[in-house]
Amino acid sequence: MKPIIGITSNIRDEKLLTTGLSNIRAIVKAGGVPIVLPNLTEDSEVDRLVESIDGLLVTGGGDVDPNIFGEEPHPELGEVCPERDHFEIMMISKFLRLDKPILGICRGSQMINVSAGGDLFQDIYAQHDHQLLQHRQNAPRSHVTHFVDVAENSLLHQAVQSTRFKVNSYHHQAVRKVAEGFEVCARASDGIIEAFECKTHRFVLGVQWHPENLTGKNDIYSLKLFNAFVQACQH
Template sequence: MKVKIGITTGLEGEQQVKLSQDNVDAVVQAGGLPLLLPNVWEEDCIRQMVTELDGLLVTGGGDIDPTLFGEEPHPRLGTITPRRDFFEWQLIRLFLEANKPVLAICRGCQMLNIAAGGDMYQDIEAQHGTPPLQHTQHAPKTHASHYVHIAKSSMLYTILGKERIKVNSFHHQAIRRPAPGFEVSGRASDGIIEAFESKRHRFVLGLQWHPECLAAAGDPDSLKLFKALITATRKG
């Protein structure tokens, strides 16, 4: 029987649920059963989701409410979605509490860090000390535009077996201070954190890029990341 992977969804105007098909396809290709999760306020519903699911994919999207990590809005903060912020914050915390596998992508990576007690840059061009690379690429989503350097001691290295990979990039926010119990496993050449992972859970991995788009284009390394999520659910 296929393991059940919950996939978080975005909201269009707080009314219409939206999700890139690439997320669904990546989970299917990796051998999982994708289940789309609506953004709900009711905590009993969220708790039941955690009970029913084997693993979680936290997807990309818009900006995150900075009051969740103790800051007020920066002038360059984009559109936020309070319902999604609340839902994912609660969902991730419960998944971590249950020690169930989590793979978090782009916005999801940032939300994972915030839910676990870390923080983030609201805008890397305005707040990061070193002039950053182009992290919002002007190229198709299947194009890998910059490199990520991977720590050899990391779970990410164990999955990919490489010290450097090329990734796509569509973000203006990024992790600043990793949450307690998490370690950086990948950085861009400008120092921006591109991957981090928990040292206290069996599989919790955050990635700043979009491997689901690269997996859809046939990139084998990207598919390995989703297969690692599936494998981790079976080891529980």
């Protein structure tokens, strides 16, 4: 039986619930059944959602509220959505407690980290004193622009079967301190954390790029990543 994968969503203009079709198509292509999740606030309702799905895809979107990790807003902080933040923290925390698979993409990876006690750069360009790559690429979302180097024998390495490949990039926030129990498993050449994973859970992985936008081009690394995630959700 195909696993049911919950996909987190954006709230737009306080009246629309949105997610990219690329998220849905990537899960379908990997053999899962996608369900777009509303941003609920009641604990009992969230518990029911957690019970009904096999895996959680935490998607990209706007910035993460720095109050979550004990900071006030930096001048370069973008738009935040407290309702979405609250829901995703609840979902991630419950999934971690139950050891259910989680894949976080871009903002989603950042949410996994702060939910578990880590923190973020609110703006990598303002908060680094050395030259960085272009992490907000001026190219189509399906175009890969910079390399990531992957740690051998990591969960990510097992999934993609490579230690170096190119990714796309659309972010200005990034993981700074990785939460306890998590390990960095990929970096860009400028040192920015591009992926991390949890060693105490069977499949919890956050990636800073957008693999969902690459599966349509049959990017082998993105396809392998989603396949590994959906396969983990079947157990």
